[in-house]
Amino acid sequence: MDILLQFFINALMLGAIYALAAVAYTLVYGILEMINFAFGELFMFGAFLVVSFMLPQVSLFGVMVPMPGLPFLLAAPLAILFVAAMGYLIERCAYRPLRFAPRLAPLITAIAVSVALQNLAQSVWGAQELSYPSFFLLEAKPIQIGGAYISMVEIAVIVTAAVVMTALHFYVKKTRMGRAMRAAAQDVEAAALMGIPVNRVIAMAFIIGSGLAALAGIFYGAVYLFAHPHMGFMPGLKAMVAAVLGGIGNIRGAMLGGIVLGFAETFGAAYLPNGSAYRDAIAFGILILLLLFRPQGLLGTRLPNRLADRGAMAFKGSASAIDAGLARLSAFFAGRDLVRYASWGVLAVVAVSVFFIFPSPYWARVFVFVLIYALLASGLNIVVGFAGLLDLGFVAFWAVGSYFTSILFVEVLAKGYGVDMSSVWWLFYVNLLLGGGLAALFGMMLGYPTLRLRGDYLAIMTLGFGEIIRLVATNWVDLTRGPMGIRGIPVPSLFGYKLGSPVQLYLLGLVLLALAVFLIALMVRSYLGRAWVAIREDEAAAEAMGINTARYKLYAYSAGGFFGGVTGVFFAHSQQYISPLSFTLFENILILMLIVLGGMGTLAGPIIGAAIWVVFLEVARDMPFIQQHHELRFMALGILLVVLMIFRPQGLLGQKRQPLMMS
Amino acid sequence: MTLKVENIKVAYGMIEALHGISFAVADKSVVGLIGSNGAGKTTALKAISGLLPLSGGRITLDGRDINGLAPEAIVKLGIVHVPEGRRIFPRMTVRENLDLGAFTRHRDATVERDLGWVYELFPVLKEREEQLAGTLSGGQQQMLAMGRALMSKPRLLMLDEPSMGLSPIMQDKIFDLAREINASGTTLLLVEQNARAALELATHAYVLDTGAIALDGKGSDLAHDERVRKAYLGEE
Amino acid sequence: MRKAFVYLTAAAALTALAALPVKAAEEVKIGFTAALSGDFAAYGENMQRGLELAIGEINAKTDNGGVTLAITTADDRGLPSDGVLIAQRFCSDDTVDIVMGYSFSSVALAAATIINDCQLPVLASAVTSPDLAGVSPYFRRNVLTDAVQGELAGTYAAKVLGAKRIAALNQQDDYGIGGTDAFVAAAKAAGAEILSREAYVLGTKDFKTQLTSIKAQTPDLLWVGGFYTEAAKIAQQARQIGLDVQILGSDGLLSPKLIELGGASIDGTILYGMFDPSVAKPEVQAFVKAYKDKYGEEPNAWAALAYDAGYTLNEAAKLAAAKNGKVDRAGLNAAFAEIKAVPGVTGPTTFQENGNREGTVVYLQVKDGKFILAPKQLN
């Protein structure tokens, strides 16, 4: 009984934190139908700022800076205000210029903002955990109820969350602005036609949402007594899951979703076999089940699929200095020449790569990675670029291919049956197909249940799938050797002749990439490709034209998965070692960014994006500033992408295609 | 109150939907805008209400440029657009919808008075005051959309296909109400595919064909025009 | 940039040898790699700091056998694939004589074949996977394997601390699993009962669920095979739910941050390590002071091991320079096999043939916000 009560208290506290952050996601989603991934980072900034304000001095950028040393009750509101302002600025500068853009654009920008903020925080506060300064709530003695304990912080979290939620409920129900917010959430355009200042309402949603995220982060930090640059990532994802659980866009749903998730996680970790290792997978597992059986969420109402002109719409705000500046820059970036230069760039990359590769095994190895990322990006590009479906679980296909061949070669054949791996060299080539096929099958399995879902739900679903595969690879130690990884995977060989040197791997990879691009080109030029593009441009219209959109979406997932799997097989054998650390969500985000960088929906874009990025990462290692702040490489990528989405959303190589309005 | 639309062009991305159209709406009049599906009628209304940016031309209200203003500013000037498909807020009550109609106004006795007037025009809304708007019938939703727009006390009310999807009886009722609203002093810009009813009501009408004005004239004249009868009234 | 440029000129002029930079014969260049960005950058940063401190001190010496040390760093993000790239980078860079660092065993394992092929010596200082033993004649580490550590700790728990009922928590990675496997086996062999064993992922914040279950089992010892970041939270949350149990932790706990993050809750915790920041040995005191002066924080096990690795390298380099008149990869590798009992803050360093370090651990206890030598040691 004591133990149950203790679980109950833990779950309620965790749920309250998730609920606060989930409301942030839901508020913004309700109006813009956009998942603001950056809330996870604003959550983290909340914790960092409150700690900074409370301490007498803090090391910022490695320099000790005196701080006011404020009491918690002053520091917390200040931090919340600060983060709310950040949220407003992000909305104003990064998202608002994209109101005209296709759906995917703000989503990708949000991810990029999130990456930039995470790495910014590491530059500012350093990589170490900052410990939470003690204050009255922490010093108070916990209350004992039977054998269960509840600390003052936990009580504060639960009570504050309840109060804030109630206040918010009244705000949206009773106030003028709150009502306007609800109206905008139900129909932005109609709201604008009623004279509701939609841009202001959206800004308000971001401000309130960011404040809530900060509050959640402050509490999270206070409960677990730390602040860290990456602390917001997982809770952010969980809060997003909670928002979807409750029915995204629905405030009461988000609260309920948060609590449900808190309970599911706590009790799942306690009572499922190996539950605590799989604890993060529990959240994603529930999410997938829910999306399968009740996609509108617990409290959401199933709405008729509203057509075209509901979501993103054009608001002509008053022209400001910012807009004027944006416009000028935009003219520069849109220049035709850039496309020409970029095409020359492809040739140049190939030419230069050859020049580098032969004299230096290192550069050959770098270009092996260019090829691996180019292959992955090309595969993902089928899903994202051609079919217009966001996929945040693509690394799972890569992992499936890698693990398939590694387990077969090392664990089954060599260790299980004592087969000499060099005698079955041909199996590598067979595995390229089998691994690809297996991944394609996974693609089908993933795609099938998600077909009924709208774009963003799909994104979250794939994200959940990717995380589950990674967690299984980490925790199913008997099958995958878990975090120890599998080593001793043989290099590819041909009739006993090893193809293990970097140059040989490069050439092999080049052949694979050429084949992949050729196959993708065939697909894209066929009816299949036209169907994908039709779905991307306007799903309803495609349906009306008689395209079985569900079927073609499935094909896109399988085709993308196939190339992911093939790459995985090549990757495992070229590296001779794999571990779950390679298949993270962050890698998935990187691959996505490569595509955006090069140009979504183009054949050369993913390759150029991969080349630029991988080479940049290597070249940047030598820059003096980077030698001190390695994380800046990733911050640069984040910022670059935000800028790119605004000024050149088609990527470096993409032709300026007809931008999709209102879809 | 005079609205003048001068040679406006509107594009969706690279595709131009309006190729430079002009028309005028005189004070207290009823102007009809008819044309087949996809002609650009909705686009024209959205341009006026500030939802879509112009790529050319200008829109003036009493000689003052209004293109470039945000939608809420245009509502404040007295131009209100009842969108195609009603677009009421389905998960709010009828009353809440009506209150939102008065969003731009100061809360005072005149708002209460106008609410009374709207309830007089549409008694069914009064009966269903506390019901969720999404549960109303199509005709009731159209009334709510019109009532909601009236709550902002418009000088110019733009109705986009108010009769769409309604039974003939309900259609007649909506047109009667439109006439009544006009009689109370509100100027109307009426977009319709149901050209017959629109032309009957309109003092002046314009025929829009693939983004350009093909014809214009007095409503009754157009109703007898050979080309209009063939193309839009389905007569031989 | 610079290197790319060098290759360009080299290839273009076809005078590769002449174009390559000629380095001072005695400059030993360290290629340092660890996770320096991403979730777990803190551990890599600690190592880099320890190593750079040692390099600074060594280069400041007036007579160091004509050897100076230089360093270039590369962030591997904790990714095996980056480990491969960086290995190749260091291999191809003739100026690099030795690779140091590695904050994750899987990164070192991925890099091992490449480094072996180019016969580049490695002196790692935080990777404990037994898989790395004998992985290459060029691979060495100055940290004990998790298997050795865990076994010592298991015996200590049962025999010295007299624990009968043990609950175990382990970090779900090679370090935590390997160490805890050995711990559990040794503790069982010494007569203790293992009540439960649960894994958590590095970076976990919430342990209340596991701790609540553990509390119900009434253990007399809680083993934590993991890092200080999580151990601090485990101790905090154990106190929050009223679980008052002796905690015994692995050497990943050995960091002043453990005390800072864990506050009063961590008091009494016992852990082991190869480095005792509290001992009055002058070299340890000097190290702790120098580290604090330079970085404004106290050193932890990662920093201490990297610092010692710097001195161990210096010994080998001096030996190689004395023998061959120059320091190159082969000479350095040979010298590593010869040097014995190089003094350091973590005790003397001697390498076994399989690259592992000989040595043992000391048991420490947290007392009033400080590490002290635990009253009972394993003899």
Ligand SMILES: Nc1ncnc2c1ncn2[C@@H]1O[C@H](COP(=O)(O)OP(=O)(O)O)[C@@H](O)[C@H]1O
């Ligand atoms: N959101 C949109 N995106 C792209 N094209 C559009 C959009 N809305 C309308 N169009 C196009 O603009 C033209 C005019 O449409 P519309 O103004 O809705 O016509 P109407 O209201 O007369 O039926 C049509 O060709 C239509 O396809």
Ligand SMILES: [Mg+2]
């Ligand atoms: Mg229309």
